[in-house]
Amino acid sequence: MQLPETFQTWFSTTSFYVWMAMVRVRADPNAKHYNQGIVDTFFQDAEQKIRASGIKSGRIVNDTLKDLVSSFKGTVMSLDEGFARSDAALAAAVWRNLLPVDDTVLQIDAIVSYTRAQLQILDSYDISMITTGQFEFGPVGTSKR
Numbered sequence: 250m251q252l253p254e255t256f257q258t259w260f261s262t263t264s265f266y267v268w269m270a271m272v273r274v275r276a277d278p279n280a281k282h283y284n285q286g287i288v289d290t291f292f293q294d295a296e297q298k299i300r301a302s303g304i305k306s307g308r309i310v311n312d313t314l315k316d317l318v319s320s321f322k323g324t325v326m327s328l329d330e331g332f333a334r335s336d337a338a339l340a341a342a343v344w345r346n347l348l349p350v351d352d353t354v355l356q357i358d359a360i361v362s363y364t365r366a367q368l369q370i371l372d373s374y375d376i377s378m379i380t381t382g383q384f385e386f387g388p389v390g391t392s393k394r
Contacts, residue, residue, distance in 0.1 A: 256298060260317060261347050264324045266386060267291045269364065271325070273379055275369035283380050290299065292318070332368075336361050363389055 252258045267287055274283045295317055299310050324346045331339030340357045343364070348357065367386055371379065378384045 256267075256302065260295060260320075261299065261324075262320050263291060263294070265328070265343075265347050267321075268328050269367055269371060270379060272329075272368055273374070274376065276372075277376045279376075283376070288321075288378070293323075296372070332364075333379050336365075339364065360389070363387075 252262065270287055271284045274280050274287070277283060279292035292314060296310060296314060299313055304310055304313070324342075327342040327346055328339070340361050343357055343360050347360070370387070371384070374384055
């Protein structure tokens with residue numbers, strides 16, 4: 250899938266992968282701590298990218314980060330609901346939060362299959378692999394390890 254190389258694409262795509270890691274970590278008794286670390290790292294990366302784009306004003310950076318946090322929370326809630334309900338609901342969440350509004354509708358089924366496969370793979374990993382970043386997601390278009 251070809252997505253434009255923009256900050257928004259990076260943020261949306263990374264939100265999706267962060268959500269998958271968070272889903273895996275939720276089963277652990279220390280999930281709250283681990284998920285907070287994952288999210289903190291994600292937003293540190295976002296802040297770095299914002300500043301690297303030339304934005305110097307701390308107020309603008311902070312306002313942008315607040316908007317991104319709100320967007321991320323909505324994405325997580327939407328993906329969680331889709332994951333829990335059905336492939337159709339997950340497809341709708343992917344459509345709203347990840348894909349640009351063009352001819353990508355045919356790719357949604359593949360992304361839903363990829364998502365479920367990656368979550369199953371993550372579930373097989375020891376929690377320490379997730380919390381230390383000792384894992385990789387498979388390339389899009391694959392559904393097996």
